[in-house]
Amino acid sequence: MKIKEILIEGNKLLKDSHIDEEAIISKILLKYLLNKDNSYLVIHQDDEVEQSIKDKFFEFVHEIILGKPVQYIVKNQEFMGLDFYVDENVLIPQPDTEILVLKTLDICKSLANLKPIKILDLCTGSGAIAIALSKILQEEKVQSEIFASDISKKALEVAKKNNERNNTNVQFILSDLFQNIDEVFDIIVSNPPYIKTKVINTLSKQVQNEPKLALDGGEDGLNIYRKIINEAFAYLNGYLCLEIGFDQKNEVTNLIKENKNYENIEQIKDFSGNDRCIICNKVR
Numbered sequence: 001m002k003i004k005e006i007l008i009e010g011n012k013l014l015k016d017s018h019i020d021e022e023a024i025i026s027k028i029l030l031k032y033l034l035n036k037d038n039s040y041l042v043i044h045q046d047d048e049v050e051q052s053i054k055d056k057f058f059e060f061v062h063e064i065i066l067g068k069p070v071q072y073i074v075k076n077q078e079f080m081g082l083d084f085y086v087d088e089n090v091l092i093p094q095p096d097t098e099i100l101v102l103k104t105l106d107i108c109k110s111l112a113n114l115k116p117i118k119i120l121d122l123c124t125g126s127g128a129i130a131i132a133l134s135k136i137l138q139e140e141k142v143q144s145e146i147f148a149s150d151i152s153k154k155a156l157e158v159a160k161k162n163n164e165r166n167n168t169n170v171q172f173i174l175s176d177l178f179q180n181i182d183e184v185f186d187i188i189v190s191n192p193p194y195i196k197t198k199v200i201n202t203l204s205k206q207v208q209n210e211p212k213l214a215l216d217g218g219e220d221g222l223n224i225y226r227k228i229i230n231e232a233f234a235y236l237n238g239y240l241c242l243e244i245g246f247d248q249k250n251e252v253t254n255l256i257k258e259n260k261n262y263e264n265i266e267q268i269k270d271f272s273g274n275d276r277c278i279i280c281n282k283v284r
Helices: 003-016 022-034 038-043 051-065 070-074 095-110 128-139 153-165 223-235 249-259
Strands: 077-079 082-084 117-122 144-150 171-174 185-190 236-243 262-269 275-282
Touching: 003 022, 003 051, 022 038, 022 051, 022 070, 051 070, 077 095, 082 128, 082 153, 095 117, 095 128, 095 185, 095 236, 095 262, 095 275, 117 128, 128 144, 128 153, 144 153, 153 171, 185 223, 223 236, 223 249, 249 262, 249 275
Parallel strands: 117 144, 117 185, 144 171, 185 236
Antiparallel strands: 077 082, 236 275, 262 275
């Protein structure tokens, strides 16, 4: 089969299985197998493809139809302009989380008198938040010490690989939230598990194939927020920055208010207009 014929057939199989963005996915798979870019697929669309590559392509298409995210197949996801290795041990970094990174960077600018700024990324997963912060602060010549923790040893292995891939200097800690944390930070940032347990089985097959440990926020989706909010102030002399689900603004805000250790609560929307982050600081 020719490149263009493989793409057409892949698009049809995906579309017939109600997979969105079928043309993009087909191209991602074939580029990965050929180790080429988009322009190559266009210029060489009439080239014949080796049988082994064709077979592997349709094997991957079948896996996606069954619910495997394309990012887990090609082992890659872009976030904040950086390339991240991802596999089944970590959540796939999403564009919505970039607003959390951008707002944390704004806080770093306000703390420019501190040298270095100490940051902790809780529930780091792939390391996307911590590594993006480290990379950008490096480029902007802002001195920082960035730590990232996770309860999953396998997730930390992925994060360490991304730290090397992006030439950053994040320090990693295996910890169930604050269990193994013994320092105080200017900023604690987290995108914790926040999906209600009963909702997980209603999500897309692709999301259900991501690690449940990183998705499940308990019966009401707030279990990890409660723990972070109730414990973070003991490790904080500055700002707490949390990603939230689009419908959790009021509940998480109330948890912060009830704790009474935080002030100046700010709620932030993402680029789609959904509530996405809550930022507050420890009471002085």
